[in-house]
Amino acid sequence: MRNVNQKSRLDDIDINLLDRLQTDARITNVALAEAVNLSPAPCLRRVRDLESSGVIRGYVTLINPEDVGLEISAFIQVSLEKQVASGLRVFEDRVQNYPEVMECYLMTGDSDYLLRVVVSDLKALQSFIVEHLARIPHVSNIRSSITLKQVKYKTALPISANYS
Secondary structure (H helix, E strand, C coil), X not given: CCCXXXXXXXXXXXXXXXXXXXXXXXXXXXXXXXXXXXXXXXXXXXXXXXXXXXXXXXCCCCCCHHHHCCCXXXXXXXXECCCCHHHHHHHHHHHHCCCCEEEEEECCCCXXXXXXXXXXXXXXXXXXXXXXXXXXXXXXXXXXXXXXXXXCCCCCCCHHHHCC
């Protein structure tokens, strides 16, 4: 198996494969091989190498949140009393269990964490903040901002630009 854990290990064919798969993860191996000028067997081997090395972490279906009743998207800044390892661990463990939390980042700056959450309505957002976030030990401040309109959203990483 090729080692593809480092940027320098990905060649132009790998980058092309990744670009194509980010655009259409349901593409057949035959069509993918043709698109990157490989025969199907080496193409499949490369994709499996990218999967087993963790470069490709999985395949997902992107769903329109409004179509499944998730009307509210909010960003929530959370500050802890102090950044100690045990407090960080408790917070991070708790947010793993909340399906409303789509993303969570440990941040520099004014707050310790930035969360992106999706919920059905304002009542659900209030309940999430009061019943869940505010009850996590060491949380000292919570500030939320509700999105009005999504201007840009993408899932494909700009890997071609990074490798030119």
